[in-house]
Amino acid sequence: MxxxxxxxxxxxxxxxxxxxxxxxxxxxxxxxxxxxxxxxxxxxxxxxxxxxxxxxxxxxxxxxxxxxxxxxxxxxxxxxxxxxxxxxxxxxxxxxxxxxxxxxTPIDTDVFGHDRPDPRTTSVIAGTRLDLLEAMETIERDHPQFVDPLLLRDVYGLPYDEIAELVDVPLGTVKAQIHHGRKLVRPLLRGDA
CATH class of the missing domain: 1.10.1740.10 (RNA polymerase sigma factor, region 2, helix turn helix motif)
Structure with missing residues (x-):
């Protein structure tokens, strides 16, 4: 063994x-x-x-x-x-x-009187991975196809061809998804959204 x-x-x-x-x-x-x-x-x-x-x-x-x-x-x-x-x-x-x-996050906002915290201001340190996770959560609601390719490329550095094989889409589509995903994430990380 x-x-x-x-x-x-x-x-x-x-x-x-x-x-x-x-x-x-x-x-x-x-x-x-x-x-x-x-x-x-x-x-x-x-x-x-x-x-x-x-x-x-x-x-x-x-x-x-x-x-x-x-x-x-x-x-x-x-x-x-x-x-x-x-x-x-x-x-x-x-x-x-x-x-x-x-x-x-308290679920009973009416009972406890708490508002949901703004994820851009409640991260432990500004610019942390928590901000990136919040941004990914936000774009996943409307554009879930961008999240995995973007994380695999920009966080883990996997090559485009491996990502294409993994998510089972053509290489050109993966590159486009990553490009569009980056466009959506940038303003969220800057706090523009």
Whole structure:
């Protein structure tokens, strides 16, 4: 059995991770355990890239790992497993952010007399990832097709061709979605909206 989580052992190559993922997807329980051990540090780093607090990132990582374990059969195997993993981890981090945001905002504004906070003024530090998450939430309401390509390109730096393969749209469409997404996000990050 491979011990990918062992800090003394060598890191697995992308090909090794793809092989583990294929075997895990095909029902090999040992391969799934090895895969989860190998990818956990990567998933945690992705979640930390979105959520500024370690405990929140840990929660998102746990959710992402559960999603990988239960939904690995949705990975088509056409592209790198790690590219699919990025989307799973980012979505888990965004889901955790939404859940925490909803818990922190009073729902009974009539009873408590609270207004919803302005996300541009309530971020921990102006210009943080929280501002970006708020902007993504805003554009997702009217233009959901721009969110994942924009996050995958501008936050995680994935190449356009990998994004196109991952979201299953032509390369030119992905480039256009990212371009239009940037146009929508800029005023939100500046506070113009």
């Amino acid at each position: 491979i011990t990918p989580g062992d800090p003394q052992g060598p890191a697995l190559s992308p090909d090794d991770i793809d092989d583990l993922a294929r075997r895990a997807r095909d029902g090999d329980r040992d391969a799934l355990e090895d895969l989860l051990g190998a990818i956990r540090p990567r998933v945690l780093n992705i979640c930390r890239g979105v959520l500024p607090y370690s405990s929140d990132a840990e929660d998102a990582c746990q959710e992402a790992m559960l999603n990988v374990a239960t939904k690995i059969d949705s990975w088509g195997g056409r592209g790198r497993f790690t590219t699919w993993l990025h989307v799973v981890a980012v979505n888990s981090a965004r889901s955790t952010y939404r859940r925490l945001k909803n818990l922190a």
